[in-house]
Amino acid sequence: MSAASSLRLPYAGRRALITGGLGFIGSNLARRLVELGARVTVVDSLIPEYGGNRRNLAGLAGRVRVHVADVRDWPRLPSLVRGQDYLFNLAGQTSHMDSMTDPQTDLDINGRAQLAILEACRAHNPGIRIVFASTRQIYGRPDYLPVDERHPLRPVDVNGINKLAGESYHLLYSRVHGLRSTALRLTNTIGPRMRVKDARQTFVGVWIRCLVEGRPFEVWGGEQRRDFTYVDDAVEAFLLAAARPEAVGEIFNLGGPRPVTLQRLAELLVELNHGGAFAVREFPADRKKIDIGDFYSDDRRIGRRLGWRPRTDLRTMLVRTLEYYRRELRHYV
């Protein structure tokens, strides 16, 4: 049985709620769940600075229930979680810089709202299966590479501190209150439907936008090595984590194919775009303070435990992403 068909069983006819479901990963996950026969509800605040975009669910009208709602709007949460089999909890504030200039908003979304979601599940749907989108940002600057799940947690910005609290609540509610939740620590994820308007979600987004618009882009530093997960691979990890009982209460890193320097990534993008230009610049001072240097994940644990591995090589993910934005850019800028 292929991985794809083995996932039909747990999802066909089942009800799944996706917070942040009009966002990058959330919308790709919604599309995949619809393919697998699930009954999908998405919640998204559509705050302009965040990842939500109605275009991300284009073509699915009538097949996904969409609630434009903010997870900070607690009174709405009970009716949203009630009756769901799965909660894919991807709503979050992702910008590291915004978390430094507006730390309270970051905490409200990545901390308070997460507690409210878990409390709503505990009171109104304690049997729900939850997968939380955590982030490699909670590790901070690595002591060693690749970074495995036992690496110390020393976040370097407000976003990392609050995402760590959010992840910790999920695991605590699993351990103490019996909610069945799993945390996935995502590294740089790229692919169709990511935010390309600016660097709030990923710097690669704004690079791609510049390439497609025929403008040069800026690479800060350039020597940092990073790993990249293709969004379809990330989506498969969410689906596996929610379907497998042995993942309850666990934390797993996601990773990608071999890490590359940002300079190499930029060169590859220019090559695959058949043209384009970039300038390597020094890190701006305010970003340097919260930069983590080289980072790439050790994803062997989820490989051993759930059989997940990143299947998409770097060239393929970049080609598919460029193709998507050559066609769709006007809906994203």
Added chain:
Amino acid sequence: MSAASSLRLPYAGRRALITGGLGFIGSNLARRLVELGARVTVVDSLIPEYGGNRRNLAGLAGRVRVHVADVRDWPRLPSLVRGQDYLFNLAGQTSHMDSMTDPQTDLDINGRAQLAILEACRAHNPGIRIVFASTRQIYGRPDYLPVDERHPLRPVDVNGINKLAGESYHLLYSRVHGLRSTALRLTNTIGPRMRVKDARQTFVGVWIRCLVEGRPFEVWGGEQRRDFTYVDDAVEAFLLAAARPEAVGEIFNLGGPRPVTLQRLAELLVELNHGGAFAVREFPADRKKIDIGDFYSDDRRIGRRLGWRPRTDLRTMLVRTLEYYRRELRHYV
């Protein structure tokens, strides 16, 4: 020069703000600062479930400025921090059980309000020297004993998760924004002016109350080993940390004399009280889930770096605490 006289220099005539300053450690710190000639302002919410008690500053009328205010009341923060030389930031929700039944309130006080305090300092008094009262609770169940500052941070309850976020903000604001802050990770602290009405601050409080009232008390488990810091020693650590430039951006455990089992502590209290009784009981199920087992701190780092050590032996701290509550109990129950 004795430790006491060497501390006069940085504090005589200087202005110090203490959040949670009507509470247990905060009020003892306020008393010591007044002795050292500082101009002391305390802020306390006097929420009945927390540690604040006007009796704690008895005899200091006119010598300490008292604001009954909640650190969640952000608009008041700028005027409080402006012009201060020192901020001793001890306001917090301390009950582990309350954090599990009302997690949002714990987050509001131990997370959101901490960010608001730091933002107020950053905007209105960036030169202030800050010492934050953190807790051993952020370590969770120890991997090894004694627990040093490099031990992994795996809090076992909502209070621990939020206190970790609060501590992390303080160190981040030091590193990124140049605020000069230090975090002290307190273990069980006991002494005059602690909360004895119930176990919300420390289980020892309610034991002492029972002893003084001539009633038996309950020891849950009994075999857990713990260490205890006498409040005067903890106060000295706060004063040293704020006065010493090499403590900026640092984290230090506080510890106590040799750890004892809870059963032994109970026996010693009965002996020193010249009478009393206790029953050893199984841990209630809801508390067992968030219990950390044996815990005691390695406090050698603050010894090496700042010359601090716990000076008060266990018998002395228990005798002084019993004496205080034999005289003062009616103001605390």
